[in-house]
Amino acid sequence: MTQRLDGRVAVITGAGSGIGLATARRFAAEGAKVVCVDLDPETGAKAANEVGGLFIQADVTDEAAVRDLFQRAVDEYGRLDITFNNAGISPPDDDSILTTGLEAWKRVQEVNLTSVYLCCKYAIPHMQRQGKGSIINTASFVAVMGAATSQISYSASKGGVLAMSRELGVQFAREGIRVNALCPGPVNTPLLQELFAKDPERAARRLVHIPLGRFAEPEEIAAAVAFLASDDSSFMTANTFLVDGGISGA
Numbered sequence: 533m534t535q536r537l538d539g540r541v542a543v544i545t546g547a548g549s550g551i552g553l554a555t556a557r558r559f560a561a562e563g564a565k566v567v568c569v570d571l572d573p574e575t576g577a578k579a580a581n582e583v584g585g586l587f588i589q590a591d592v593t594d595e596a597a598v599r600d601l602f603q604r605a606v607d608e609y610g611r612l613d614i615t616f617n618n619a620g621i622s623p624p625d626d627d628s629i630l631t632t633g634l635e636a637w638k639r640v641q642e643v644n645l646t647s648v649y650l651c652c653k654y655a656i657p658h659m660q661r662q663g664k665g666s667i668i669n670t671a672s673f674v675a676v677m678g679a680a681t682s683q684i685s686y687s688a689s690k691g692g693v694l695a696m697s698r699e700l701g702v703q704f705a706r707e708g709i710r711v712n713a714l715c716p717g718p719v720n721t722p723l724l725q726e727l728f729a730k731d732p733e734r735a736a737r738r739l740v741h742i743p744l745g746r747f748a749e750p751e752e753i754a755a756a757v758a759f760l761a762s763d764d765s766s767f768m769t770a771n772t773f774l775v776d777g778g779i780s781g782a
């Protein structure tokens with residue numbers, strides 16, 4: 533595999549599973565030193581061990597923990613080139629405006645949106661010192677279109693990620709820091725499998741709307757993240773990067 537990320541240092545949140553894990557593998561295969569961050573000590577440590585990287589157990593909604601994790605990454609590897617802010621949770625079982633409770637709403641905003649605010653806040657100063665960096669924030673296709681299934685708190689959180697990424701991309705472009713939002717379509721990961729296990733018909737309803745006729749594999753999303761992390765995307769920032777099997781174009 534081409535070594536586009538040779539010598540680069542990358543932090544990945546939610547690296548223990550799904551898209552984060554596939555990206556940790558991809559980044560390592562392309563030569564990066566990977567810092568795997570996850571709330572789950574077992575899966576996170578396993579991922580770090582597999583890719584020969586550093587594991588940091590952290591809750592990305594905890595400001596002190598987020599500040600410390602970026603400092604630890606820089607202390608360990610001397611720099612910070614890439615941050616993939618990817619940790620997230622699925623919507624509550626019934627995520628309709630009429631039924632989603634305020635606490636459930638707040639929790640989704642905290643994990644999916646506030647975490648991205650915190651990770652950008654504490655990653656950017658390290659990148660400013662280098663005059664270069666690439667930040668990729670995981671949004672979703674539901675940030676750009678209404679979903680066939682009701683996902684009010686989840687869609688709102690991902691729309692926030694999109695707007696924040698655009699704003700930061702514009703704000704820090706002249707400092708050499710690129711910020712892009714990644715919008716996956718439905719991806720075959722534990723997050724999606726849990727949703728479909730609770731509501732099997734949801735999978736069929738979703739599939740109908742995907743022109744490519746299938747869900748993505750995490751590795752297909754990881755390939756897009758590696759592109760956004762690398763200099764191959766050097767003229768891209770403040771961008772909404774859809775990897776959705778055509779769902780938003782249909």
Ligand code: NAD
Nearest residue numbers: 546548549550551571591592618619620672718719721723
């Ligand atoms: P996943 O559940 O397989 O992995 C998420 C990881 O994040 C887990 O390892 C989990 O432990 C970790 N995590 C959760 N809360 C955390 C916290 N507070 N602090 C630290 N780590 C935490 O999910 P996935 O499908 O790989 O999703 C990754 C991202 O992609 C999420 O932001 C999700 O919303 C987004 N996304 C997923 C899909 C999909 O269909 N799977 C589609 C679009 C967007």
